[in-house]
Amino acid sequence: MPEGHTLHRLAREHHQRFGDHPLRVGSPQGRFADGAALLDGRVLAKAEAYGKHLFLDFADDRWLHVHLGLYGKWAFGELPAPAPQGQVRVRLEGNQSYADLRGATVCEVITSADKRAIEARLGPDPLRRRTSGENAWRRLSASRSPVGLLLMNQEVVAGVGNVYRAEVLFRAGLSPFREGRAVPREVFDPLWHDLVTVMRAGLRVGRIITTRPEHRPRARDVAAEDAHYVYRRAGLPCRVCTQPVATEVLAGRNLFWCPTCQSS
DNA sequence: TAAGTATGTTAAG
């Protein structure tokens, strides 16, 4: 489930389980054998996330860079670790815990210069401290692309995926088809602030919940089907206006929106 | 059991 909040949680969990310990690093699958050999036995000094990228600092200018892509996953457990099931690209083992990585799009050992180059391509990450949306505004307000595309562009905002894209546009009452350059500053600033709010909530809770309590059946114990306003709700009645939620494929991704509530 | 789908990105055409 990798939008930005997931990666920030993963960074935290790696640090909690493995921070400051020497790790055994292997690649049961074999596909990352060379990289694992570069890291095996080293101490994990730090773990951080930037957008959807995870960086594990193995000191002396060696970082493990992971991007989960669509279906990559980390699975954690307590030692002793079981025999690897399926295609385990990386297995980390520390004092008490192990972690298995499967299905990642990117898994590589890089230098801090490589890491800086990756970060330089990314827009501001709403989940990083002391981060302003100014650079996102600069890109967005100069673009003819629809805002629904711009929010998914990691060079504009880092960490937003298909769920946050759909939900934050709904909460702003903004049409996903509005050109970036036609979005007024008075609309963008609250939208950025809302991104920070809902992504922080996702980081805290571990799932994406964007519906306000007054728009769902039960304020607590949010059921999966009540967590979103429009994402994956095509044809269902809008929670606010009861008109059917619309869907369309935009740039290869499913877009969801309410044509009534998001007409501006 | 097979087919379809997914919260993502890159590269080929």
Place this chain on the structure above:
DNA sequence: TTAACCTACTTAC
């Protein structure tokens, strides 16, 4: 714009 990556879960048959 499309296919590929190649995992796990859901749905169809």
